[in-house]
Structures are given as structure tokens and as C-alpha cells.
Amino acid sequence: MLARSKNAIDAAVKDCSRKCAGPVIDYLHFTNLRGRYMKVTPEIDPDRKRKILQYCRFHPKATVGDIAGSLRKSEAQTARYLETLQADGSLTRRWVVNMDELGWCHKYRIDVRINPRELNESRDLPPSGSEWGTTNPQEMLAHYLMDQFMEAEDAKAAPDAIIEDVTILLGDPADLCILVRVKDPRALYTFITEKVRGTLGVENTSTCTEAWSAASARERRKDMNGDSGNSSDTHPRIEK
Known part of the structure; x- marks a missing residue:
């Protein structure tokens, strides 16, 4: 699909959404006049965004599979949600050193x-x-x-x-x-x-x-119990 401007891209996205009777799935790739690719990330509705952020807040070591299980979405779809949240600054993953x-x-x-x-x-x-x-x-x-x-x-x-x-x-x-x-x-x-x-x-x-920290004590306890988040097997998965 050839996109000459941002307005053309927006129009194409709306057209795809209308034909699909729902939000545009996953990623849409458009080629501009110079043959370069522009990637449009999927939008996340506020309720789903809140659920993801809340889950990650209480399970900071959760895997993509854990998060996908809590949402009842596929890992591929969840990974795209996470990429969108990282792109807009809502979510950051980093190493934490003891x-x-x-x-x-x-x-x-x-x-x-x-x-x-x-x-x-x-x-x-x-x-x-x-x-x-x-x-x-x-x-x-x-x-x-x-x-x-x-x-x-x-x-x-x-x-x-x-x-x-x-x-x-x-x-x-x-x-x-x-x-x-x-x-x-x-x-x-x-x-x-x-x-x-x-x-x-x-x-x-x-x-x-600083003599003692409740947050540190809880984190150590979770590490001892091997808690990285709820296991993805505990949630029925809906693949889309």
C-alpha cells in the first residue's frame, strides 16, 4: 500500500479498521515514495493498558507468557502490546543489581x-x-x-x-x-x-x-519461592 503522507496513513488505518469491523490487528506496514517502511503500532484501549501495567507492577519478573495468560491473549499479540507500552514510555524493562x-x-x-x-x-x-x-x-x-x-x-x-x-x-x-x-x-x-x-x-x-526494608525482604522471599509472576498455565489462553 502506498502512503504519501501521514493523513494517507491515518485514512488507510481507518479503512482497514472499518473493513475488519474492529481495530487494526497487529502491525500495518506502509511503503513511502522512497521505498522505506513505516511501522504503525497497535493501539491499546485504556482498560487493557491499565491491566498490563497493574499486572507488571505486582509481577515485575513476569514473562511475556505470564502477562499473556493474565490477558487471555496470545504471546505474539501481548509482545506487541508490550512493545507499544515501551515505545510510549509507560513501561520500562531493565536489570536491577543487588x-x-x-x-x-x-x-x-x-x-x-x-x-x-x-x-x-x-x-x-x-x-x-x-x-x-x-x-x-x-x-x-x-x-x-x-x-x-x-x-x-x-x-x-x-x-x-x-x-x-x-x-x-x-x-x-x-x-x-x-x-x-x-x-x-x-x-x-x-x-x-x-x-x-x-x-x-x-x-x-x-x-x-537504613536498617531494614520491607520491599527488599518481600523481593528476597519471592526469589526464594521462584515467583516470577503467575504461571501462564493458570490462565485459559485465547489465541488470536
Whole structure:
């Protein structure tokens, strides 16, 4: 089918939908004037999208077969749904590393109180703001801390501490919260007194240790039980 413009593609899709008495199945490929292919992904109705996202939320290790079983759809059709959700940013699949296995087994929360005047006068923050597209002073400080103390992938020597995240707090005595990991608790002293408190705009800090996590405990329990999501055999499958 020859498509000269986006309008022609839309018209072709609607025509196919009308003739098929339903939404266009799977993928439609159109050839443009230069012989290149353009792929139109299948639309997902809001209810089905919600079901997929909700299932993946509670079963983050689910396979395509598991998700297909919960939807009573074929794996091929489900894979196309998942590809569409990944394309529009609704769903992301990535590796999650157990930081304890790399030796970063001590996790701390550092609450930071800022000095607004010093923060606005800092010349170190604008480059981080430009790189990450923000002029908000607190956001620039958060990015600056991440840039300065995040572990480099190709680093020859491991740092004393790594920052996992920096968040802005509202309605709390602190203004920022730094989540940091160290291999040796003794490294935390130098990290806070020399690096964090030495940053212009940081007025004072308050530190606590993360002793236990319910989410981590549940994840370990699921791993021990081999739970990757509901087995696809528990759902009647409808192949389409």
C-alpha cells in the first residue's frame, strides 16, 4: 500500500479498521515514495493498558507468557502490546543489581538543610543545571551532587561512597535528601564532613541509617519461592 503522507496513513488505518469491523490487528506496514517502511503500532484501549501495567507492577519478573495468560491473549499479540507500552514510555524493562553483592551493603539517608543565599551565589551549579535542563537552584544542587559523587562505570578505583539519588523535600525540616551507599561505615564521616558539607549552599546535615526494608525482604522471599509472576498455565489462553 502506498502512503504519501501521514493523513494517507491515518485514512488507510481507518479503512482497514472499518473493513475488519474492529481495530487494526497487529502491525500495518506502509511503503513511502522512497521505498522505506513505516511501522504503525497497535493501539491499546485504556482498560487493557491499565491491566498490563497493574499486572507488571505486582509481577515485575513476569514473562511475556505470564502477562499473556493474565490477558487471555496470545504471546505474539501481548509482545506487541508490550512493545507499544515501551515505545510510549509507560513501561520500562531493565536489570536491577543487588548492590550488596558489589560490597555496597551500608545504606544511609542524609537530610540536607540549604542556605538559599549561598545556593543562588554558587558558580558550581549552573553547568549541572545546563546539562540537565533546569534553572531551579535546588534541582541544580541535586544534579551537582549526583554528578560529583556518582560512581563512574570505567573508574579504575572505586569511590568511598556512591550517591543513588537526591530528592527535594517539601514540608520537612530538611530541603534535600541524599541516599548514599558505602562499603565501610567509616567512609561516611569523610564523605559528609568534607564533601557534602563542603558544598556551597549546604548549611547542615542530619544522617540516619537504613536498617531494614520491607520491599527488599518481600523481593528476597519471592526469589526464594521462584515467583516470577503467575504461571501462564493458570490462565485459559485465547489465541488470536
